[in-house]
Each structure stands twice: as structure tokens, then as C-alpha cells.
Amino acid sequence: MGLRSFFDKIEPQFLKGGKYETLFPIYEMVESLMFTPKTVTTVAPHARSYVDMKRIMTYVVLATIPCILMAFWNTGFQVNSAYGTFEPSGWRVWILQTLGIGLDANNWFANMAHGALYFFPIYITTLVVGGIFEVLFATVRKHEVNEGFLVTSMLYALICPPDVPLWQAALGIVFGVVIGKEVFGGTGKNFLNPALTGRAFLYFAYPAQMSGDTIWTPVDGFSGATNLGIAARDGYEAIITQGTTWMDAFIGIEQGSLGETSALACLIGLAFLLFTKIANWRLVLGCLGGMIAFSYLLNFIGSDTNPMFGMPWYWHLVTGGFAFGLAFMVTEPVSASHTNMGRYIYGALIGFMVVMIRVINPAFPEGMMLAILFGNVFAPLIDYFVVQANIKRRAKRNV
Helix, strand or coil: CCHHHHHHHHHHHHHCCCCCHHHHHHHHHHHHHHCCCCCCCCCCCCCCCCCCHHHHHHHHHHHCHHHHHHHHHHHHHHHHHHCCCCCCCCHHHHHHHHCCCCCCCCCHHHHHHHHHHHHHHHHHHHHHHHHHHHHHHHHHHCCCCCCHHHHHHHHHHHCCCCCCCHHHHHHHHHHHHHCCCHHHCCCCCCCCCHHHHHHHHHHHHCHHHHCCCCCCCCCCCCCCCCHHHHHHHHCCHHHHHCCCCHHHHHHCCCCCCCCCCCHHHHHHHHHHHHHCCCCCHHHHHHHHHHHHHHHHHHHHHCCCCCHHHHCCHHHHHHCCCHHHHHHHHCCCCCCCCCCHHHHHHHHHHHHHHHHHHHHHCCCCCCCHHHHHHHHHHHHHHHHHHHHHHHHHHHHHHCC
16 A cells, blocks of 8 residues: 555544544645645745745755754764763663663764754654644634644754753744744744744743853753854854864854754755755845955954954854854745845845844854844845835836
């Protein structure tokens, strides 16, 4: 029996109209991801394209696979390396030791398994809790659950620290889904990125658990700053002094959120999205251009008191969440600008803002999350002025 035949057989008996009818919306969402949906979206954000929602969301999920794999390995590597100094403890250690996998940081499988034990609880919590609210709104509004939440849940889990409490992860995704998307009408109508909205809520609501030197490697007693934190305090040269080369940061062998550390994995995902034309290259070019230009300007100005002025653009690219945000957040078609010229401006604004926040604001050396949300807010205004400028230019030609 084929997989589709199996689903067709159990659907009427097990789900729709049966004992487990409440699970039918979730089943429809998973089935739509695996098979071709019956309907094709004909409204925003696809008003001028025959590419349906299923294809867009499926491709974005596929593009995150390199980041997911790197999240497994790097998280496990950081924890197993720390256990060379600190006493191992916790249920994850018990599982690994019981199965004979161990805690050897030089064993790639031990690192992958240990990292997966941090990623999956966060992702499953995000998927279940956020899915409940997604289904709730879909039921009240009498529309189908689409694949948009699968992307939101994956991106949200990847930008969380590995030791975020599960109840906070659940609270953040509820805020992101409800306040960042559903109150505006759902997928295609939100002007803020839902995953970043939930993450920003956690950052401002629980700053002690979302920032500092103790959250990036979840080992009791361990403390270590991220590369951006080191650069903000002592300059980017201190990153190299402490043993992390630019190539290490590019590959992702550093502390950070689960899926944000590897610029290489993020750029592989971005290349896939650009090749499939899911991501718009103008957004990418604008963001890189804004970041590089402002970095050069600050390098030229210099500062005797702020070492971040001297940080070159290629270090901004591989530290923090810039590469991840560039690949998966800046290129999101709903919350970004929709005009071609507006995309350049929108991307450049985010690239400029992330460097400004990192360099000028000493309290928050990351910046990418806030820069993208700032760009989301201004995207409609950017498009408005671009459209008005086109109207005036055409009016002059026809006078």
C-alpha cells in the first residue's frame, strides 16, 4: 500500500467525522506539506505568481536543513567540550551514557546526538503549543491550516538559545503567532515576522534568560561570552586571540543560538532559496550593501573608546545572527517590501541598522533581530513612497 493510499484509508475512519476529528486540521497541514494541495493561493503574497503556498513553505523548510544539522553538531560540541571541565549532569547525560554514546567532543555522532536532545524538546514544544493556537484561529475563522506555521516554528526554534526554558519557548511562540500574525489576519497579512516577534518578546520579557554569558552553552557553572560580546568589549582582534579564527566563525564553531552560528549553513540555505526564486536577490544585495557600506564608514571614522568601530564587514557577516537573518528573515516575502526599488531600500535599511545597533548601542551587541523588525515596520512606508515616486514620474512624462 502506498503512503498516500494509507492516508486516504485512515482519513475517514480515524480523523474526519471520527473519534479524532479535533486532529483533522493538523492532519490536513501535514498532508498538504507531503502532497499537492487541492487549492492554490490566489491572494497576497502570491497575487502575481502561480507558485503556491505549499511550494514556498516546503522550500524554506528544506533550506533550513543545513542549519538544523549544524545546530545538532555545534550545540553538542560546545556542551561536550565544556564537560571536559565541568561535572556532567542532567537527563540528557543519563540518556547518552545509558545508550553508550558518551560525551566525547571529538566524536561527531556524540555531538549530533547531544545537540539533538536540546533541539527537539524546544522544537516539539514550539510545534505543539503554537500549532494549537494556529488550529484555534483556523477553526474560528473557518479556513484551512497552511504550511506557514511549519516555517515559523522551525525558524523560531533555531533562533532560541539551547537552554531556554520550555515554558518560555511556548510563551514566545504563542505571542509570535497571535500578536505577530493572527491578529492581522494570518499568513500573508502579517507585517511583522512572527518568529522574530516571539523571540523579541522573550528578550524583553525575560532578559536574564535571553542574554548574558551563561545561556549559550547549557552547562551548570559554565560562563562564556559570544564572539560579538568579546568584540564589543575588547575588539574583534580579541576573538582571534581567544582561539576562534574567521573560518571557525564562518563554519559555526562558536557559541550562540541553536541555528544561527554557522554562516556557511545559512548561505547554503540562502543559495537554495535564490536558485528556486523563493528569495528575492534584491533584498539580499540591499542588506549586504547597507552592512558593508556602513561598516567601511565606521572603520574610516574610528574610535579610541569603542572597539566595535574597527570591526570589518566580513566579521559582522559571520558573527551573531546576521547570516541567518539575511537568509531566512530579510528575504521573507510577506513582511518585506514588495516593490523592486523598495527591496533595495528595505535591505539596505536593515544592513545599516544592524551595524549601527551593534556598534553604537553598548547594551545590545547583536542587533539583527531588532534591525529586521525595524525594517518590517517601515516596509509599507517604503513601498508607498516608491509607488508615489513612480506615479509622479509617469505623470511628468504624460504632461
